[in-house]
Amino acid sequence: MSVAAFELQETGDGWRLEAKGTWSLGAGLGDIDGKLRRFSDKTMSKSLKIDLSGVETMDTAGAMMLQRTMRACSQREEMAEDNALFGFEHVKEGYKSLLAAAANHLSPCEIDVKQGSAFVLMLERVGRGTEELMYEILRLVSYLGEVLVGLYTVLSRPKRLRMTSIVHHMEESGLNATLIVGLMSFLIGAVIAFMGATVLAQFGAQIFVVELIGITVLREFGVLLTAILIAGRSGSAFTAAIGSMKLREEVDAMEAMGIDPLEALVLPRLIAMVFVLPALTFIATMMGLIGGGLVAWLQMDISPAMFLTRTQDIIVVENFMVGMVKAPFFAFAISVIGCYQGMRVEGSAEELGRHTTISVVQSLFIVILLDAAFAIFFMELNI
């Protein structure tokens, strides 16, 4: 198989282009395109004959390039619009229709969406981003209101609670997450103990490692790490599941049937999450204490019995309660945002990915914001 090539000859009244070889994209048409283009750019309004006797095979791109050259060079009046083979010689029977098809489809189109200058584009993006942020907050607050109203309606008529769905989601986002939550808190507890041991040893105050572990794990780490893990694990799953249901018009189908998507999709997830996150937090807290206690025992010779007694002595119930009371609020935030972002998905698979990302980022942000608010609140109350 030979590559695509052409030869030019100047004849008495114009040019003669002899096309040779395989005029298809796979055979190097792209390489001779520039040369052909330069020829047609500088050879305006001359008579051009294109001889195809040397062409072995030709594809649509080849036919298009030949037609383009022919049209560019011979813009003469006698050239009939409807005669696609004008100026071509020795055209094999099979390629006549190809050349004719190419002649009708020469006008170029835009490939990318038109964009302005980079600076204007940047300003535009900043503006749009700011506006979008404002609307996003408004929409989120309004969705929160919607969810609260829905929750009130369902709770006032408990028959409408979808127990099967709630239990399913409890298993999905709760039970199935126990292992990873427990393991993570265990390790975090251990790491805090190690860190504490090194620093406190310098002051000879190793025994205070019990306070360190107790207070950090009970008050903050237990609940915060659980919430972060669940936001990443289940919040994103909520968005993806509801989002793909929206993409496949399942949510529309529900509404058409008179089923409220809020009641069927959102509330079961929300209720399940509100029950399950405190339970996970409890497990996380206990595992954190065990992890810390184990390191204290192995590394600092604080026996488990001593660890427990000391923990009971100093760690008052308040610390535990401060941690636990935050869990349902975090759960609420994570599931509302997860479901809200899922409902916002429209159009394409790309959007689904984008909203899943936003869902996780927003949940994490809100969880940490709430945590900070709680910290200030409890400080004011002197708890």
Place this chain on the structure above:
Amino acid sequence: MTQRGEKGEPIIEIEKLTTGFGSQIIHKDLDLTIKRGEIIGIVGGSGTGKSVLLKAIIGLVKPRAGSIRIFGEDVLQMSDREHRAIDRRLGVLFQDGALFSAMTVAQNVIAPLREHLHLSPELQQEIASMKITLSGLPLDAATKYPSELSGGMRKRAGLARALAMDPDIVFLDEPTAGLDPIGAAKFDDLIINLKESLGLTVFMVTHDLDSLHRACDRIAVLAEKKVRAIGPLEEVRKTDHPWIQEYFSGPRGRAALASSVQEQDSSGDKEARVE
């Protein structure tokens, strides 16, 4: 590469093909030969494996046994590299177009060109616009995203992308499903037109009786895990098989036949008048 052979020679030869998922057998010892330059319509009831057959030929489903030869080469015995070379000569239109949603129509069309060839941006643009208008889309559709298009336009855009690499064979998975009758008829014309002008071989899975009448040169009926009947429509409809009889002689089959006969009559009249 694009050495186009003679019309009528076998271009896809399937022998004793067996496919299945788990314990379920879809095809058993299926034989089918497709000739260059024809439009072959694949019909069959739901679950007879029409789409699976299509996927087996293009290499998305691995058969359990049998051989598939495309352009005379056994694609099941090939290395991945050789298989990709064959893939470039096949174009596929999936059911809903399967356009890449993050790209404009034009970007979708040049995606295979960008991937496989090194072409100048101008040439890419020209090729893209030609394929887009060949597929019957207006030029301003080029910068639209798939989510902004109607179902029929998405199919045309999918066809434009399938044609981007100048394939020898085009596979269409239910091309007229979900189109209104006018749109479907136009799509049939488009396929016939492209077959004529580009010398394509078309493998079309369809349920559309009008398409079968209008566009297909031959029809293969899948039933009982095999090709039960193959040939021009007139021959196939005479086959003594309960499903085939019900398919072509049911109310919809008769209506489609009647309308296609009427059309032939009226075009015959026109010719007669010209004479």
